[in-house]
Structure formats: C-alpha cells, structure tokens
Amino acid sequence: xxxxxxxxxxxxxxxxxxxxxxxxxxxxxxxxxxxxxxxxxxxxxxxxxxxxxxxxxxxxxxxxxxxxxxxxxxxxxxxxxxxxxxxxxxxxxxxxxxxxxxxxxxxxxxxxxxxxxxxxxxxxxxxxxxxxxxxxxxxxxxxxxxxxxxxxxxxxxxxxxxxxxxxxxxxxxxxxxxxxxxxxxxxxxxxxxxxxxxxxxxxxxxxxxxxxxxxxxxxxxxxxxxxxxxxxxxxxxxxxxxxxxxxxxxxxxx
Amino acid sequence: xxxxxxxxxxxxxxxxxxxxxxxxxxxxxxxxxxxxxxxxxxxxxxxxxxxxxxxxxxxxxxxxxxxxxxxxxxxxxxxxxxxxxxxxxxxxxxxxxxxxxxxxxxxxxxxxxxxxxxxxxxxxxxxxxxxxxxxxxxxxxxxxxxxxxxxxxxxxxxxxxxxxxxxxxxxxxxxxxxxxxxxxxxxxxxxxxxxxxxxxxxxxxxx
Numbered sequence: 001x002x003x004x005x006x007x008x009x010x011x012x013x014x015x016x017x018x019x020x021x022x023x024x025x026x027x028x029x030x031x032x033x034x035x036x037x038x039x040x041x042x043x044x045x046x047x048x049x050x051x052x053x054x055x056x057x058x059x060x061x062x063x064x065x066x067x068x069x070x071x072x073x074x075x076x077x078x079x080x081x082x083x084x085x086x087x088x089x090x091x092x093x094x095x096x097x098x099x100x101x102x103x104x105x106x107x108x109x110x111x112x113x114x115x116x117x118x119x120x121x122x123x124x125x126x127x128x129x130x131x132x133x134x135x136x137x138x139x140x141x142x143x144x145x146x147x148x149x150x151x152x153x154x155x156x157x158x159x160x161x162x163x164x165x166x167x168x169x170x171x172x173x174x175x176x177x178x179x180x181x182x183x184x185x186x187x188x189x190x191x192x193x194x195x196x197x198x199x200x201x202x203x204x205x206x207x208x209x210x211x212x213x214x215x216x217x218x219x220x221x222x223x224x225x226x227x228x229x230x231x232x233x234x235x236x237x238x239x240x241x242x243x244x245x246x247x248x249x250x251x252x253x254x
Numbered sequence: 255x256x257x258x259x260x261x262x263x264x265x266x267x268x269x270x271x272x273x274x275x276x277x278x279x280x281x282x283x284x285x286x287x288x289x290x291x292x293x294x295x296x297x298x299x300x301x302x303x304x305x306x307x308x309x310x311x312x313x314x315x316x317x318x319x320x321x322x323x324x325x326x327x328x329x330x331x332x333x334x335x336x337x338x339x340x341x342x343x344x345x346x347x348x349x350x351x352x353x354x355x356x357x358x359x360x361x362x363x364x365x366x367x368x369x370x371x372x373x374x375x376x377x378x379x380x381x382x383x384x385x386x387x388x389x390x391x392x393x394x395x396x397x398x399x400x401x402x403x404x405x406x407x408x409x410x411x412x413x414x415x416x417x418x419x420x421x422x423x424x425x426x427x428x429x430x431x432x433x434x435x436x437x438x439x440x441x442x443x444x445x446x447x448x449x450x451x452x453x454x455x456x457x458x459x460x461x
Binding site for chain 2: 008
C-alpha cells in the first residue's frame with residue numbers, strides 16, 4: 001500500500017464528509033435528541049441490573065437516569081457512526097471504481113475511508129462523553145469513552161459493510177436502523193438483559209461487548225479487558241467483511 | 255505498425271441475453287476509430303470490457319498503451335470542487351505536483367483553458383451544468399496524457415464551440431500519436447475518423 005495515495009484519498013474523503021449537511025446536522029441532533037428524551041422520561045429512582053460480562057449473578061444498583069444516559073449515549077454513537085460510515089463506502093461508489101481503474105488499489109481506498117471513520121469515531125465518542133458529563137460523573141470516564149469508541153468501531157465497520165453491499169441509501173438505512181434499533185437501542189439495555197429469556201442471542205449482537213465496557217466502567221471497578229477484546233475482534237471481523245465486499249464491488253481487470 | 259489495442263473474438267452475455275458476438279478489431283498508433291449503434295446495441299459494454307470494468311464471456315483484449323477512459327456517466331465526485339477532482343485523479347494516476355516539474359497542475363490549467371471551464375475551478379461539481387460536468391469528465395480521462403483514449407459519448411452536452419475545441423484538441427493528440435476509440439449513438443463528422451464501425455445486435459460491421 002502506498003501512503004501518499006492513502007493520504008490523498010483521506011483528505012478528499014474528509015472534505016466530502018464535512019460538506020455533507022445531513023452528516024453535520026445528525027452529529028448535533030441525534031445526541032441532543034436522545035439525551036433530551038432520557039432527561040424527560042426518566043427519574044432518579046434506583047434500579048438493579050446485571051453486568052453480564054462480569055458475572056451472571058452480580059447485580060448493580062444505580063440511578064435509572066444515569067443508566068439510561070450511558071445506554072442512550074452508546075445508541076447515539078452506534079447509530080451516528082454506522083450511518084456516516086455507510087456514506088463513505090456507498091456514496092460515489094462508481095466514481096471510486098473509476099479511481100481504481102486509474103491506478104488506486106482497493107485497500108488504499110478502503111484504508112483512507114477507515115482513517116476518516118476512525119477520526120469520526122473519536123470525535124463522536126468525545127462529544128457524547130462530554131454531553132454525558134453535563135448530567136453525571138461516571139466512575140471511570142476514560143473507560144466509558146473507550147466503550148463509546150468501541151461501539152463506534154463495531155457499528156462503523158458494520159456501516160462500511162452495509163454501504164459496500166447496498167447500492168441505494170434507503171436499503172442501507174433500513175439495515176442500519178433495524179440492527180441499531182434492536183441491538184444497541186433495545187436488547188443491550190442491561191435492564192432488559194436481566195429479564196431476557198434467551199441471552200445467547202443478545203451476547204452475540206454487535207453492541208454487546210462495547211456496551212459492557214461502558215456500563216462496567218461507568219458503574220463499577222470491574223475489569224473491562226474481556227469485553228474490550230471482544231469488541232476488537234467483532235469490529236475487525238466486520239471490517240474484514242466490509243473489505244471483502246468493497247473489494248469485490250471495486251474489482252477491475254488490469 | 256504494432257497495434258495499440260487488439261480485440262479478438264470477444265463475446266459477452268448477461269444470462270441468456272447475448273450482447274456481443276465475436277467482436278474483432280484493432281487500433282494502431284495515431285488512428286481514430288468510431289463506433290456507432292442504437293441504444294442497447296452493446297457499445298458501452300464493449301468499452302467496459304476493453305478498459306477492464308467487465309470480463310468478456312469469451313475472447314480477449316490486449317492493450318499496449320496507457321489508457322484514458324471517459325465513461326458515458328459522469329463518474330466524478332459531486333461534493334468536491336473541480337480542482338479537487340483533478341487532484342484526486344492526479345493522485346490515482348500517480349502524477350506529481352512537484353515544484354519546477356511539468357506536474358499535473360500545468361495539465362489542469364491547460365485542460366481548464368482548452369475546454370473553457372477555468373472560471374468553475376473552485377466550484378462544487380454538484381453546482382455545475384451538465385455540459386461543464388462533461389468537460390470535467392473528459393478532462394479527467396486525458397489528465398495523464400494517455401496514448402489510447404476510449405471515449406463513450408464524449409461530447410454529449412457540449413455547446414457547439416466546445417465541440418469544435420474538442421475536435422481541435424483530438425486532432426493535436428492524434429498528430430502526436432495518440433489513438434482514439436469513440437463511441438456514440440451517431441457521429442456528426444464521419445470524415446474525422448479513419449474507420450467507422452456499426453454495432454448491431456452484438457455484431458460489429460464496417461459502416
């Protein structure tokens with residue numbers, strides 16, 4: 001891979017992203033809206049939930065609002081990163097293929113898009129962590145931020161894959177919203193998890209490991225190493241799948 | 255003289271639909287060949303096979319020159335400016351901007367002026383007219399000074415003056431040894447071509 005090619009494509013990819021009005025609007029609207037809904041609909045009543053990655057028997061007692069804020073922060077990161085990542089591989093796909101025809105290698109283009117995504121993930125993670133701080137102080141903020149970044153990594157790679165698979169935005173959005181809604185917006189909520197009948201499915205969905213990192217970091221002193229590793233493996237597998245589909249779509253005979 | 259492009263026994267089918275049947279032709283240095291045909295006759299499919307965007311079902315294609323491909327669709331980045339599109343494709347071609355060298359910036363200036371769209375250099379492509387986008391689409395295909403130009407409906411959307419500038423430029427390139435394969439629904443000036451073929455029902459014939 002040639003670094004100068006990657007950097008040139010990365011610069012263009014960042015410019016494209018910054019000029020996308022919908023991306024900028026969503027960046028501010030989604031977290032604000034999600035946090036506002038939580039503040040309007042929750043109380044400080046104490047609730048109990050399981051930290052699934054630590055022990056099936058261990059319950060933690062926290063404020064309903066604080067738990068919901070961390071959970072909705074994860075949902076906001078997942079939804080935003082997957083949507084923006086989808087744009088990176090889906091938008092201008094035929095023009096990207098022309099670039100490959102003109103001399104780019106597919107891994108170089110994908111790397112530039114992943115670099116842009118990485119910057120986005122960190123930006124969104126920091127922004128949502130700062131918003132969270134307005135309402136409460138998690139026990140280990142840096143690790144909560146790490147959980148947000150991991151959620152962005154896993155869902156961002158999912159978005160790259162969806163963007164590479166579907167030609168049209170509507171199908172892509174449907175697949176993103178469907179998974180994000182079911183997984184990071186519902187099943188991974190520890191309150192639901194505690195009562196769920198089939199936890200096997202929940203433990204294998206993309207947001208499981210990142211949400212465990214953030215939850216364990218926000219409300220306990222337990223180690224987050226296992227879910228951290230799980231998140232990295234899950235995200236890497238999705239990235240690999242995205243790379244394979246993107247490579248197939250961009251193929252040219254030279 | 256060595257053929258720059260050789261297309262031998264190329265056939266292409268999409269499922270049961272046979273789009274190209276046993277297509278044979280070649281192009282020599284400094285030659286300009288035109289291919290006409292109705293909509294859906296397989297012209298674009300043939301060009302896509304030549305540049306490598308599609309694989310033939312049978313036959314083979316040999317290319318012995320740097321290729322410049324101008325697709326029928328405007329395959330450019332709409333949320334980038336004209337200048338940024340030049341920069342992006344220059345990077346793809348591996349062209350350098352380096353000081354004191356005849357880098358891609360000089361080529362960009364030349365093409366902007368030749369096709370008369372220099373005032374739009376810093377505008378987003380999404381804000382350009384169809385004709386100006388086509389000028390960019392074509393300019394990106396010739397940015398790296400290719401020896402073989404494969405042009406799919408290259409002057410659609412051009413005003414008359416730009417159309418004439420295009421032919422003036424093509425003649426200069428041809429004199430310098432470049433060869434052209436131009437595909438269109440119809441060719442206005444058959445006299446400008448060394449050969450004209452017609453593609454009908456997947457079969458290529460001399461027109």
